[in-house]
Amino acid sequence: MSAVRRRVVIIITAVHPPSAHFLPDAYKSLCQQELPDGWDWHWVIQEDGKSDEVAPYVPDDPRVTFRQGRPGGPGTARTLALAHADGEYVRILDADDQLPPGALARDLAALEADRTIGWATSRVLDLLPDGTTVGFDGDPDNGPVERGAVLDYWSAHDYRAQVHPATLFVRRELLLALGGWMALPASEDTGLLLALNSTSRGWFSSEVGLLYRKWPGQATGQAAHTDAGERDARMAVVEERARALAYFGWNYPSGAIR
Structure with missing residues (x-):
């Protein structure tokens, strides 16, 4: 890998037509972010499929890249977007969510301060249809999240982690080494979170880092998402992957830290 650090935070967003109309709100929240001198963000929007319904909502901004591809779910779209992720860090932002002011700067500061930390997450508030918010x-x-802590908690609490995968901020090289997002119809972000926790220390910010929109069309609200048979299969492969990574002992950082 190149030793040259490009001081850019890549925001990766998977989108499909039903959620495209939320993109302007996500963009507004990005424009409110303030980063340290010398840093900038680049938003990569990857449509899960090819339609004419998403492009009209994509902002006209040189910091925004829009791509389309064969449909395969949000994990596939995000992983394809990595081809255009030319910065050192990657931040996930779903099309229907928003970043509160300061979210990017806090995550960046945590990983810049400690090169042994591979990823960061943060507190989430549900954004309800009436505009109010609800916390957890x-x-x-x-502070730090030690290796294995998320997997242990998730296993003991009905497959619910104590940190939210939709808030992930991660070193690009580490994300690539783990293969991006899992090839699952859902829970692909949980699979990535647990893989990261099996291989590296993380960070949790108690300040709000995401407004997680609740609306009738979101994928996690559909009946297919809670089908018991499929959920059990997803959780089984997510857990086995994470435990296999821990068993084989691969970890970040490995060797010299650049």
């Missing part, structure tokens, strides 16, 4: 009880303490 049980967030971990602000």
Whole structure:
């Protein structure tokens, strides 16, 4: 890998037509982010499929790249978007979600301060249709998340992690080494989170880092997402992958830290 660090945070968004009309809100939240001198963001929007319904909502901004591809689900779209992720860090942002002011700068500061930390997550508020927000009880303490801590909690709490995968901020090289997102119809982001936690230390910010929109059309609200048979299969492969990574002992950082 190149030793030259490109001081750019890549925002990766998978989108399909039903959620495209939320892109302007996501863009507004990006424009409110302030990064340290010398840093910038680049938003890569990858449509899951090829239609004429998404492009009209894509902002006209040189910091925004829009691509399309064969449909394969959000994990496939995000992984394809990595081809255009030319910065050192990657931040996930779903098309219907928003970043509160300061979210990118906090994650960046945490990983820049400690090169042994591979990824960061943050507190989430649900954004309800009436514009109000709801938080969660049980967030971990602000600070490092040790290897294996998320997997252990997730296994003991009905496959629910104490940190939210939709808030992931991760080193690009580490993300690539793990193969991007899992090839699953759902829970592909949970699979990535647990793989990261099996191989590297993380960070949790107790300040709000995501407004997670709740609306009738979101994928996690559909009946197929909670089908018991499929959910059990998804959770089984997610867990086995994470435990296999831990068993084989691969970890970040490995060797010299650049």
